[in-house]
Amino acid sequence: MMNQSTHQKPHAILFPYPLQGHVIPFVNLAIKLASNGFTITFINTQSIHQQISKAGRSNINDNEGNDLFSGARKSGLSIRDVSIYDGFPIDFDRSLNHDEFFEAILNDFVFHVDEVVGKLMLSNPSPNILIADTFYVWSSTIAKKYNLVNVSYWTEPALVFSVYYHMDLLKQNGHYDCIENKREDIIDYIPGVKAIKPTDLPSYLQSDDTNMVVNRIIKRAFKEVKNVDFIICNTVQKLEPKTITSLQKYHSIYAIGPIFSPGFTNTFVSTSLWSESNCTDWLDAKPHGSVLYVSFGSYAHTNKETIAEIARGLMVSEVNFIWVLRPDIVSSEESDYLPIGYEDNIKDRGLIVPWCCQTAVISHPAVGGFLTHCGWNSIMESIWCSVPFICFPLLTDQFTNRKLVVDDWKIGINLRDEGSISRDEVAEKVKFLMKGKEAEEMKQRIKKIKKELEDGLAINGSSQVNFTKFMGDLESILQLNHIAK
Numbered sequence: 001m002m003n004q005s006t007h008q009k010p011h012a013i014l015f016p017y018p019l020q021g022h023v024i025p026f027v028n029l030a031i032k033l034a035s036n037g038f039t040i041t042f043i044n045t046q047s048i049h050q051q052i053s054k055a056g057r058s059n060i061n062d063n064e065g066n067d068l069f070s071g072a073r074k075s076g077l078s079i080r081d082v083s084i085y086d087g088f089p090i091d092f093d094r095s096l097n098h099d100e101f102f103e104a105i106l107n108d109f110v111f112h113v114d115e116v117v118g119k120l121m122l123s124n125p126s127p128n129i130l131i132a133d134t135f136y137v138w139s140s141t142i143a144k145k146y147n148l149v150n151v152s153y154w155t156e157p158a159l160v161f162s163v164y165y166h167m168d169l170l171k172q173n174g175h176y177d178c179i180e181n182k183r184e185d186i187i188d189y190i191p192g193v194k195a196i197k198p199t200d201l202p203s204y205l206q207s208d209d210t211n212m213v214v215n216r217i218i219k220r221a222f223k224e225v226k227n228v229d230f231i232i233c234n235t236v237q238k239l240e241p242k243t244i245t246s247l248q249k250y251h252s253i254y255a256i257g258p259i260f261s262p263g264f265t266n267t268f269v270s271t272s273l274w275s276e277s278n279c280t281d282w283l284d285a286k287p288h289g290s291v292l293y294v295s296f297g298s299y300a301h302t303n304k305e306t307i308a309e310i311a312r313g314l315m316v317s318e319v320n321f322i323w324v325l326r327p328d329i330v331s332s333e334e335s336d337y338l339p340i341g342y343e344d345n346i347k348d349r350g351l352i353v354p355w356c357c358q359t360a361v362i363s364h365p366a367v368g369g370f371l372t373h374c375g376w377n378s379i380m381e382s383i384w385c386s387v388p389f390i391c392f393p394l395l396t397d398q399f400t401n402r403k404l405v406v407d408d409w410k411i412g413i414n415l416r417d418e419g420s421i422s423r424d425e426v427a428e429k430v431k432f433l434m435k436g437k438e439a440e441e442m443k444q445r446i447k448k449i450k451k452e453l454e455d456g457l458a459i460n461g462s463s464q465v466n467f468t469k470f471m472g473d474l475e476s477i478l479q480l481n482h483i484a485k
């Protein structure tokens, strides 16, 4: 659709936040834009880049050297792979030193970004669009300096965006950042959000310590986002109609999700930070819909007691399961978290792996349920496979995502609200989801929600139309900027 002879060709720099859950939707966006004639320069931190390419050598054979996008280029897409120093040595444990790392991302990363973008501006063709993760606090500053069209990419649901966007309202009303008499009643004054419980807010907004590094990042990022030209959001208009329409009063915001890779299960660009176990043969031997998939994502940690109760609960439930247990699920210093002899006891009923290709697992017909931390990618992917949920949020937007799944869409049940979980509770919920008659209704509802996703992505569907409109609007601005030069 881009007329190349007279128009300035779109060349976007993509800056994902340095976390697995953000890298995936950024890579999928890169593929989608490049498939529509964009040139993309994709910038990972060196640490993320190295981890993916190390893992990728075992995940994807066709991973040439350290270039993550060589497979994409072979398919004719113009995507360049660049990596950037984040201020720490490669082997620095960013997860264990979370606060120190994100303090640097908040305060110092912009200097490295400035240097890299400055150099890229001298390349040919030079970039003219910046697409940065909404959590970056420097996007409009950098865009202004280099005269780039500025786009903010929000990889979570619009509901979470709205809540952060209206943090000041929460504060004024005594639901956030007030030491005394913090309110615990329902929040019903956020535009486009009918009602939300304080316990459904993202964890950072539930915290009493509002000076934590992530709170400061969010505060600055959501001030910054008010200056961008466009916001794109990995959601679907029909899933969150009121919230999105309300945000559209302030900004050009496009619901363009769900952004999946072509063919759903990514085969030509590595995005995984760890090498993936292949669960296909194990799944092939299990009956249709009989396997519970258990994963707490790439980032959240939990404690040893919780892991042990879930382990015993799964045992008691007598359900088949695949459990993704990252070696650092408790912490990178604590690796012995399963009950003694557990793996021998579960025999062939359960498969425990350090990491896997999630889309490959949940799209397998043997999988019938997902015990999840409620990361947004997990929710979108599982809806796509009509696999309902048991929700066990651990931090950040996961609590808010659970509200959508359990309260609004009714396609999942909640594992627990507060306090520690017990094995009996785990077993009961697992049996309910995997064997209960009532779960059948949930399976019917998730098919309807899946249809909304499909409709959104269809030709003339909302996400497709919005994506085309987004590209057209970008092109118009490029055209104007070009004339202005």
Ligand SMILES: *[C@@H]1O[C@H](CO)[C@@H](O)[C@H](O)[C@H]1NC(C)=O
Pocket: 140, 141, 143, 144, 145, 148, 149, 150, 227, 228, 229, 477
């Ligand atoms: C974002 O880019 C547009 C033009 O593309 C410009 O009008 C606007 O001022 C920019 N915002 C910032 C904060 O640079």
Ligand SMILES: *[C@@H]1O[C@H](CO)[C@@H](O)[C@H](O)[C@H]1NC(C)=O
Pocket: 059, 278, 279, 280, 281
């Ligand atoms: C996983 O194993 C199956 C069956 O053995 C095989 O067909 C498939 O190609 C493997 N997947 C990957 C990504 O290697």
Ligand SMILES: *[C@@H]1O[C@H](CO)[C@@H](O)[C@H](O)[C@H]1NC(C)=O
Pocket: 459, 460
């Ligand atoms: C999409 O919309 C256009 C314009 O309204 C119409 O001409 C076309 O037939 C539609 N395509 C499909 C597949 O519905």
Ligand SMILES: *[C@@H]1O[C@H](CO)[C@@H](O)[C@H](O)[C@H]1NC(C)=O
Pocket: 237, 252, 253, 254, 255, 461, 462, 463, 465, 466, 469
């Ligand atoms: C996205 O599509 C929906 C449905 O077609 C529409 O209501 C909405 O206004 C669109 N948003 C934008 C920014 O075009």
